[in-house]
Amino acid sequence: MLNKEIRKHFPILDQEINGHPLVYLDSAATSQKPRQVIEAISNYYNLDNSNVHRGVHTLGNRATEGYEGAREKVRNFINAKSTEEVIFMRGTTTALNTVAQSYGRANVGEGDEIVITYMEHHSNIIPWQQLAKEKGAVLKYIDLEEDGTLSLDKVREVITDRTKIVSIMYVSNVLGTMNPIKEIAEIAHAHGAVMVVDGAQAAPHLKIDVQQLNCDFFAFSGHKMCGPTGIGVLYGKKELLDKMEPVEFGGEMIDFVGLYESTWKELPWKFEGGTPIIAGAIGLGVAIDFLEEIGLEQIEKHEHELAGYAMERMSEVEGLTIYGPLDPEKRAGLVTFNLDEVHPHDVATVLDMNGIAVRAGHHCAQPLMKWLDVSATARASFYLYNTTEDVDRLVDGLRMAKEYFADVY
Amino acid sequence: MSINNLDQLYRSVIMDHYKNPRNKGVLDESDITVDMNNPTCGDVIHLTLKMEDGIVQEAKFEGEGCSISMASASMMTQMVKGKTAEEAVKVAHIFSDMMLGKEVDESVDLGDIEALSGVAKFPARIKCATLAWKAMEKGVGNDSDQ
Numbered sequence: 370m371l372n373k374e375i376r377k378h379f380p381i382l383d384q385e386i387n388g389h390p391l392v393y394l395d396s397a398a399t400s401q402k403p404r405q406v407i408e409a410i411s412n413y414y415n416l417d418n419s420n421v422h423r424g425v426h427t428l429g430n431r432a433t434e435g436y437e438g439a440r441e442k443v444r445n446f447i448n449a450k451s452t453e454e455v456i457f458m459r460g461t462t463t464a465l466n467t468v469a470q471s472y473g474r475a476n477v478g479e480g481d482e483i484v485i486t487y488m489e490h491h492s493n494i495i496p497w498q499q500l501a502k503e504k505g506a507v508l509k510y511i512d513l514e515e516d517g518t519l520s521l522d523k524v525r526e527v528i529t530d531r532t533k534i535v536s537i538m539y540v541s542n543v544l545g546t547m548n549p550i551k552e553i554a555e556i557a558h559a560h561g562a563v564m565v566v567d568g569a570q571a572a573p574h575l576k577i578d579v580q581q582l583n584c585d586f587f588a589f590s591g592h593k594m595c596g597p598t599g600i601g602v603l604y605g606k607k608e609l610l611d612k613m614e615p616v617e618f619g620g621e622m623i624d625f626v627g628l629y630e631s632t633w634k635e636l637p638w639k640f641e642g643g644t645p646i647i648a649g650a651i652g653l654g655v656a657i658d659f660l661e662e663i664g665l666e667q668i669e670k671h672e673h674e675l676a677g678y679a680m681e682r683m684s685e686v687e688g689l690t691i692y693g694p695l696d697p698e699k700r701a702g703l704v705t706f707n708l709d710e711v712h713p714h715d716v717a718t719v720l721d722m723n724g725i726a727v728r729a730g731h732h733c734a735q736p737l738m739k740w741l742d743v744s745a746t747a748r749a750s751f752y753l754y755n756t757t758e759d760v761d762r763l764v765d766g767l768r769m770a771k772e773y774f775a776d777v778y
Numbered sequence: 779m780s781i782n783n784l785d786q787l788y789r790s791v792i793m794d795h796y797k798n799p800r801n802k803g804v805l806d807e808s809d810i811t812v813d814m815n816n817p818t819c820g821d822v823i824h825l826t827l828k829m830e831d832g833i834v835q836e837a838k839f840e841g842e843g844c845s846i847s848m849a850s851a852s853m854m855t856q857m858v859k860g861k862t863a864e865e866a867v868k869v870a871h872i873f874s875d876m877m878l879g880k881e882v883d884e885s886v887d888l889g890d891i892e893a894l895s896g897v898a899k900f901p902a903r904i905k906c907a908t909l910a911w912k913a914m915e916k917g918v919g920n921d922s923d924q
Contacts, residue, residue, distance in 0.1 A: 387783065714819060714844035714906060715788075721902075722783050731820040738820065744842045745820040773784060774845075 371663065371671045376754045378403040378659070389724025392759045397542050397570060397703050397750030398728055399592045402656075406595060409655040410648050420644055422621065436647050439654030440637070443602055446657045447587065448578040453607055453636035457650050460601035461569040462492040464588030465536070467603055467640065468565055469496035471613045472586070473534060476563075479505035482532040484562070486511040486519060486548075487740045488541045491733045493567040497536060506533075513740065517544035517693040524553050532562040539571035543732045543741075543748065544693030545676065545700035547575075554583050563609065569593060573752070574672055574701055576665040579604050591649060596656035600649030603640070610636050617642035660753075668753050672702025675751045679704050679760045686767045692741055703750035705732070708767060711774045713747035719770035725763055787900055788845065791893040796845040801855035803838045814913040816905055821847045825913045827858075834858050834866060834918065839910065846894075846903050851910035853890050863918040870915040877904045 376382050379401045384391050393401060413435060419428035421436045440452045449455055458464045473496075477483065483497045487510050501508040511527045514520050519537075528535060535557040540547050554564035563585040571577060573594035579587050586609075591600040605613075615622055615633060622642040624632040633639035660668065677697035683689055688709035694700050708716050717729035728748045731738045738744065749763055808826035815822040821843030828836035837855040841848060854873075858866045869886065876882050876891075879898040897907045 712844035714846070714903070718787065718900065718903060719784060730818065735820070744822070773788075 370674055370757070371667060371753055373756055375663070376756075378405065379754050380404055380407070382754060386724040386726070387722050392725040392755075392762045394749040394751065394755065394759065394763060395726045395728050396573075396752035396755075397593070397748065399598065400573060400595050400752050401754065402597065402652075403595055403659050405659055406597065406652050406655045410597060410652045413648050413651050418648075421647055422638070432647055435651045435654075436645060439650040442654040442657045446577065446661070447572075447602075447604055448580055449604055450580065451607065454604055454610065456603045456605070456610075456637045456640045457646055458601050458603050458640075459599055459646070460590040460592070461567060461588045462601075464586075464601055464603035465492055465565070465567060466496045467616055468534075468536075468586050468588070468605075469500045470616045472563065472605075472609065473497075473500040474503070475612075475614065477501075477504050477506050477533045480531065481506045482509050482529060483507070484509045484511060484528055484532050484535045484557075486537055487513050488517065488519075488544055488546065488734065488737050489536075489538055490542055490567060490569070491735070492569075493536055493538060494736065497534070507531075510736075511537075516695065516699075517541070518546050518699065519548050519553075521549065521552055521556070524556055528556055528560050528562065530560050532557070532560050534565060535562050536565035536567065538567040538569070540574065540701045541693065541737075542570045542703070543705050543734050543737055543746070545703045545705070546693055547571075547699065547701055550584060551582050554585075558583070570701065573660075574665075575669050585609055591653040591656065594653075594656055595659055596653035597649050600646045600653045602653075607636065610640070613640075615639050615642060619643050621645065663753060671753060672751050673697055675755055675757070675760065676700060676702045676704060678757055679749065679751070679763070682760055682764045683767065686764060686771065688771065689767065692743075692746060702752070702755075703748060705746045705748040707743060707746050708771060709774075711770060713745045715774065716747050716767070716770045719773055720763070720766040723762070723766045723769065725766050727763075783899075786896040787903070789893040789896060791890050792849040793845065795849035795852040795890065799839075799848060799852040801838045801852065801859075802840065804840055805836055805838045808836075808838075810917040812913040812917040814909060814916065816843075816847075816909050818905070819843075821906060821909055823847075823851055823910050823913050825851075825855075825910065825917060827914075827917055829863075829918075832862050834861055834863070837914075841910075843909070844903075844906050846897060847906040847909050850894060850907045853894070854910045854914055857889065857891060858914055858918075866918050867915055870911045873911050874908065877908055 381401050417431040419432040421433040443455045444452045557564045565586040566584045568587050568589040572589035587604040592598040619642040622639050624634050690707045692705045713729035805826040809829040810827040812825045823841035825839050839851045
């Protein structure tokens with residue numbers, strides 16, 4: 370377990386909600402931000418704010434150095450070969466849409482296949498649905514095992530020589546499942562397909578090595594990993610990005626502009642049209658510093674232990690169903706559950722009255738809800754600042770919810 | 779403290795409607811059918827209405843959702859029966875004002891619906907309570923336009 374002193378870096382945690390000290394268990398939706406990140410953004414605007422890659426003045430230099438320095442931090446964080454492969458974007462959704470709109474449109478034709486799974490987040494479903502509709506391609510789903518994991522046998526059954534794109538989440542935001550991306554990428558490559566990874570729930574919690582995974586694209590968001598909202602990253606292999614067309618055109622991304630023809634800047638800037646997300650990138654860079662100082666391995670270990678403790682304590686509550694793999698080693702730091710017949714919204718309201726923040730709903734994964742045969746679930750997700758005491762408070766809150774609604778059923 | 783707050787939301791009338799929903803089901807013969815969902819939370823309602831001379835004769839609902847959304851649907855179907863489309867829309871507007879914490883027109887007897895006034899203090903739950911009313915308004919609103 371990590372030292373509880375870590376909590377002191379997060380000003381937001383030091384408050385009462387509805388008369389109780391806040392227990393924040395919704396980090397899979399968005400994480401809280403450490404003081405270092407908040408101050409870095411504020412310092413940027415107070416001292417260095419200027420546009421990047423232009424002008425000769427000192428502030429412009431500082432802003433450019435901050436922005437490009439953040440890119441190098443991201444490169445190192447995911448072990449990309451070069452910063453040319455690190456493109457700043459609004460978030461995972463924009464990154465996945467960019468792959469679909471640029472690589473997808475150029476490489477997927479009628480009758481070709483795009484392969485995803487039943488556990489995907491809407492942001493890794495709809496860009497492919499749209500592409501498949503536009504191109505007359507076939508969108509195929511890999512079915513899940515009973516415990517909410519993927520079997521490589523089923524992956525092999527679904528991917529064929531017609532498959533052009535395989536796009537799968539690294540860690541499930543509902544089931545907590547960690548998918549064997551490296552092995553799936555091997556299968557995809559053997560059929561000549563590219564491997565796209567939705568890393569939104571992985572980057573905050575695991576050491577990411579895009580070269581070791583040998584994925585072709587990797588998308589993630591800053592706000593789930595202690596960074597600000599509105600900044601995310603698309604990693605792509607240089608040889609693919611080089612051949613791809615931008616999807617946004619305008620300032621920043623051009624080389625030469627004529628009346629009827631223009632040329633693009635080199636990588637990564639050709640994909641960054643318009644004034645970039647400068648403060649966001651700087652904030653993300655500081656978030657990466659913060660996470661690396663603690664150590665991603667330590668964070669992952671902390672979350673495994675916390676999820677294990679949570680599953681053990683939560684299973685003491687009668688009538689509680691946990692979704693996803695029950696082996697804590699097979700899952701990331703989140704627990705999705707339902708409590709008897711009590712609707713998850715009602716559970717979440719009782720918890721909120723006790724100062725405990727959880728998510729309730731379909732978690733942007735309607736096809737998965739259908740697969741689980743539920744209309745909604747509640748989810749407690751953990752991060753480096755959560756403690757076993759938070760889990761104890763959750764369990765007390767669940768008992769209270771159960772009691773409160775007991776006479777209804 | 780917290781429990782008292784919860785009691786403001788989950789009044790016994792609401793829990794009674796949740797446990798014993800009135801007008802649950804689907805009308806065999808209906809003039810108006812409305813399907814509506816709440817995309818942010820997954821609540822769904824299937825509403826069927828039977829109209830006669832511009833008056834709601836029968837109303838039934840099927841759906842899935844939390845106690846607030848299902849109790850509100852039950853109360854709505856109870857309230858809407860015997861009302862003209864215009865009157866029904868008027869009550870929907872009064873209900874909407876109540877959810878926004880505004881002063882409501884006291885000349886209209888709200889009956890059980892008054893119990894939902896506590897929802898206004900739980901902003902995250904307002905959309906649960908309004909789903910069935912929006913479905914009804916869409917249904918009879920379209921009908922009265924024709």
